[in-house]
Amino acid sequence: MATANAPSPSGSQLSEAQDFLAKYRDVEAIDIILTDFHGIGRGKMIRRHELEGIYKSGRGLPSSIFGQDVSGEDVDDCGLVQTGGGGDCRCWPVPGTLGYLPHTGRGQLLISMYEEDARPHDVDPRNVFGAQVKRANALGYHPMGAFELEFYLVDQKPDASGLYRPASYTMTKRRSPLRNTMSVDEIDEMSPLFDAVYEGAKHLDLTLETLISEYGPGQYEMTIRYRDLMRAADDVIIAKRLIRTVARRFGKEAVFMPKPFGNEAGSGMHLHLSLAGKDGNNLFADQADGSLSPLMLHAIGGIRGTIGETMLLLAPFMNSWRRFASAMYSPASDDWGVENRTVALRVPGTPGKTRHFEHRIAGVDANPYLVAAVTLGAALDGIEGKIDPGKPCEDEIGAAKAPNDLPRHWLDAIDHFGASEFNKRTLGARFHTAFTKIKQAEYEQMAQKVSAAEWEYYGFSV
Template identity: 65%
Template sequence: MTHTSPSGACLDEAQQFLAAHPDAPAFDIVMTDCHGIGRGKIIRRHELEALYRSGRPIPTNIFAQDVTGRDVEATGLILEDGGADQRCWPIPGTLALQPHVNRGQVLVSMFTDAGLPTDVEPRPVLLRQIERARQAGFTPMGAFELEFYLVDPQPDAQGRHGPARYPLTGRRPIGPNALSVDELDEVSPLFDAIYEGAAKLGLTLESLISEYGVGQFELTIRYRDLARAADDVIIAKRLIRSVARRFGVEATFMPKPFGDQSGSGMHLHLSLADSSGANLFADQPDNSLSPLMLNAIGGVRATLGETMLILAPFLNSWRRFASAVYSPASDSWGVDNRTVALRIPGTPGVGGATRHFEHRVAGVDANPYFVAAVTLGAALDGIRNHRDPGPPTHGDGHAEGRGRSLPRSWLDAIDRCEHSAFVREILGARLHHAFLAIKRAEYEQLAAQATAVEWDHYGFII
């Protein structure tokens, strides 16, 4: 195998793909920014081998942009080194075909001239925590669940988007239809195409669920090593959005697109394995829960308030917590309880060999690399310090209200993140500074705008 890349990618991978797909004319090269958005270029077929031989320059200011792609000068990254590019190299194992567009796709990561990962990219943030876990004898394993809405791209007379029509029948959903198999049948042509694309992209999508909101769905992704689990989210969201558009609808990953409907989360399932692959969170011989897992949960609880900006990074993220419909804005934990923030699925003694915990707070808008990094980092701290998670919640966790240690708003979360030594250590000083500068710029921009709702409430009344 010919290794030419600091990322570990091999030229053989590109050559074998070109031979297997002689009709693929172009390739999406995708770099993930601070918001979890794929940015990059589409290159032609004859350029692929050069990507593997010598990388591809991309401007570093990709990590200094707000969610709309505008530069934020306060990050300090805009004109660094005169606005020079740095080289991006393929992430091994991510080169695959997108069958619905007949283009290839490969995720890339940015490196310095010395061959080191750049310190302002999200993916290396997670890789550092994974290496820390390996040094302690752990292999992090995980998977994400994605909730999202399918909506009509054409707004109504009031300028609002509504649920999309079903591709099979053309009917429009008129109310909640949670867990309806018939509804899944009506959208099956679209999801059949998504599953076909996922198979080609090396992405194992599993259960499809009709969720609690009108036009809301959930897809689960197969459990695997944590770095690839986070990669899976980037690949899955691009695939879902792209296929939906070819059916004349849009997939929205806003966490709260409709105020009267349930929000969309991105639940992270996490466990630690040993060097042989055995689950270290498995139940004890007496069917009790793993002390290691409980210490990990204790660590995550201890830092949850500081990490809320990671878990809820946008203004719309905080609308998801306005109504508690399986959207826990708390630091509670419990067993087989969907109203808590940190849930242990199942009951002790049942399925104990595959035991793990589920972090349910993050919205589907969050960056999966950041979410996985702060969760793993906090879990490792909890294990190292033998942190007690405290008593579990029984019954309705929403009745307990929001944890007193948690931020109350987006601005509060920005302030908490700014003063968090934990988040600064996880992200690194430069990325921590840049991320906060972006969030403050977004907050200030939106705070200065009068919304349509404000006009409805106040415009001709007060």
């Protein structure tokens, strides 16, 4: 049983806390962060003297955190609210995630939830994904990957009409209405903000790499270094909070809603994935004759067969579905291809030992642990079943595609998710039931909200 001074079930070591406190002697507070179903950080701000105690005996938090909707309201019938008398479960540090945010002056630590007998709590999203990592390890595979993050920067205050606008530049205070796609000068004008982001990343074991101005005004993309897939999912949680907290201190807001502006590009969270063997070599590497790895093709085949059932995790909110209104670079499909950005599962064209594939459907609002869980779970199913992915798609951008049977809207995705045996098996029955109930409740809440556009179009006309 995990009690005071018992070994941490997460594998965290007290020396990590001691090293941090010795290095950052002026830090007086640390944010401890448990990631909920929606990818939102819930937790506490603790004082410096409390940090070592979390490494020695964990910290209690209510498991009902996982029974909340996106606004933090309890969903009473999800099965996770006030269970077992409403008592706390114990949370332990995620090894390697204790870091410092220089712009806040505070530390930051990811935590994960465990039962009192040290078993991983079955509905913590990080543990849900961890079960699939353990499955991969048992088969001799080590999952590797990275996520790309697209997001908007907007001004903190709305304009006179009540609408938010793409952010003015931090250096010049100028505002451009143009797309400026891949403009290096646009990045330069916003560089004080991004310099602070990169500086913060140095203290968080977070290797942020390429930065570009994306397709929409005020939209940017940052890539993160490829590595162990579990840490890659942790990286998303850490990076989003880093970007958000830095932007706030420059009078901006970082927006990870996938479609903040209806007539502009949506923001995705592409997942790049491969499997390494016990020797560390990439098992998706091309064959000696230059052909694609059968293992990778089987993985793609497994994912293709489950995309429709997992769309609710890839596009979890009402706004998520606005991103699919245009198929341009937002493939709501189940096809695959080589060096083709119109498809859902893209194999980048660079051949050789670094071969991998890219899952392009998820929005930047998705929970990275859950995206990784169903992607890896389906890939393993495909490998075990030797599932043929079918012929690669060779369509050009803008070409009409054959219709598919994927969900077409949020409610349809909720129904598909709830009926899925794959989801129940991969995510666990209790998580599957709770997530379905929470999303049903969220849909019902949103369905009651009448938008300004409805008043404009229908209020005095019909």
